[in-house]
Amino acid sequence: xxxxxxSTELAIALCLALTMAxxxxxxxxxxxxxxxxxxxxxxxxxxxxxCSGGKSFNVRMIENGNAAWIIFPERExxxxxxxxxxxxxxxxxxxxxxxxxNQASLxxxxxxxxxxxxxxxx
Numbered sequence: 615x616x617x618x619x620x621s622t623e624l625a626i627a628l629c630l631a632l633t634m635a636x637x638x639x640x641x642x643x644x645x646x647x648x649x650x651x652x653x654x655x656x657x658x659x660x661x662x663x664x665c666s667g668g669k670s671f672n673v674r675m676i677e678n679g680n681a682a683w684i685i686f687p688e689r690e691x692x693x694x695x696x697x698x699x700x701x702x703x704x705x706x707x708x709x710x711x712x713x714x715x716n717q718a719s720l721x722x723x724x725x726x727x728x729x730x731x732x733x734x735x736x
Contacts, residue, residue, distance in 0.1 A: 657672055657685060660672040660673055660674035660685060661673050661674075661733050661734075662733070662734040663718045665718075665720075665728040665729060665730055666730040666731075667729075669728050671720065671728060673718070676692075679695070680695045681693065682704045682711060682713075684706075684720070691706055691709075692706065693706045694706070696710070709721065709723075710722075716733040717732055719731060
């Protein structure tokens with residue numbers, strides 16, 4: 615009977631601890647701070663470009679600028695730098711990404727066109 619009494623006490627103590635954690639007095643979450651990051655981790659170290667027509671995409675430069683990772687809400691695509699010319703033109707098959715300062719354009723045939731894109735302020 616004494617064992618049953620101790621397990622009941624343990625259950626009550628655990629419930630009280632969890633209740634107090636919900637009030638903000640105690641944090642029992644062992645995986646870092648209680649504040650979520652502002653941006654999803656896949657968007658960290660990227661620049662968001664907002665384009666005409668309400669379209670947008672993110673670009674993360676990789677391999678010392680020799681490649682760009684384009685991040686859309688539904689997919690991610692790698693573009694490699696096109697040629698040795700100065701400037702920032704990247705290709706992925708027929709698709710072309712052009713970066714010029716805080717402006718960008720992305721063209722992939724008639725189905726995908728992002729024009730008049732400007733880097734969003736952080």
